[in-house]
Amino acid sequence: xxxxxxxxxxxxxxxxxxxxxxxxxxxxxxxxxxxxxxxxxxxxxxxxxxxxxxxxxxxxxxxxxxxxxxxxxxxxxxxxxxxxxxxxxxxxxxxxxxxxxxxxxxxxxxxxxx
Amino acid sequence: xxxxxxxxxxxxxxxxxxxxxxxxxxxxxxxxxxxxxxxxxxxxxxxxxxxxxxxxxxxxxxxxxxxxxxxxxxxxxxxxxxxxxxxxxxxxxxxxxxxxxxxxxxxxxxxxxxx
Numbered sequence: 242x243x244x245x246x247x248x249x250x251x252x253x254x255x256x257x258x259x260x261x262x263x264x265x266x267x268x269x270x271x272x273x274x275x276x277x278x279x280x281x282x283x284x285x286x287x288x289x290x291x292x293x294x295x296x297x298x299x300x301x302x303x304x305x306x307x308x309x310x311x312x313x314x315x316x317x318x319x320x321x322x323x324x325x326x327x328x329x330x331x332x333x334x335x336x337x338x339x340x341x342x343x344x345x346x347x348x349x350x351x352x353x354x355x
Numbered sequence: 356x357x358x359x360x361x362x363x364x365x366x367x368x369x370x371x372x373x374x375x376x377x378x379x380x381x382x383x384x385x386x387x388x389x390x391x392x393x394x395x396x397x398x399x400x401x402x403x404x405x406x407x408x409x410x411x412x413x414x415x416x417x418x419x420x421x422x423x424x425x426x427x428x429x430x431x432x433x434x435x436x437x438x439x440x441x442x443x444x445x446x447x448x449x450x451x452x453x454x455x456x457x458x459x460x461x462x463x464x465x466x467x468x469x470x
Contacts, residue, residue: 275457284359290457341410341450345397348397
């Protein structure tokens with residue numbers, strides 16, 4: 242069965258500093274991996290995805306994520322955090338051999354302090 | 356494009372009442388997903404459709420829940436009878452399908468409160 246874990250409930254970072262939001266996954270085959278962001282009272286917004294190819298994926302708003310197969314991780318990163326990045330971030334995984342059911346992590350709340 | 360449209364945005368009802376949530380996906384999208392979000396359980400996939408056909412409803416919690424997609428531009432999620440534990444935010448999402456099936460576009464959600 243596929244699963245995804247976000248080990249941190251909350252990440253605090255100062256504006257201008259680099260940020261990392263962690264994600265690990267478990268899937269039987271080659272995973273499809275995703276990051277979504279949710280702002281208060283809004284639906285989730287797609288940030289980026291890894292399907293195949295280059296392990297470093299670039300997405301919206303300056304975010305990027307690195308796929309590490311040996312560590313089964315897909316951490317979200319940004320070189321310089323903005324206060325407006327404060328939101329709830331979800332990592333998600335799909336086993337492409339098992340239909341289109343996407344499993345979402347519990348979410349990590351990011352606080353960027355000015 | 357207006358994006359995924361959900362109605363109502365907020366629903367307050369009493370236990371035992373029927374609740375119907377509505378979703379209009381983005382035009383041309385072949386996939387439609389219904390999710391439920393709660394503090395305790397996070398974001399859960401309830402059911403998804405491909406070309407109006409239900410593909411996986413294993414996440415539907417009980418027989419009280421049902422979902423339909425009578426055409427490509429409309430879907431409903433119905434709870435009958437509703438219970439307080441059904442209180443949650445319900446999201447609808449759609450996806451283009453071929454080539455971009457894994458990019459889901461979420462609606463703003465319906466916040467359901469069952470008293």
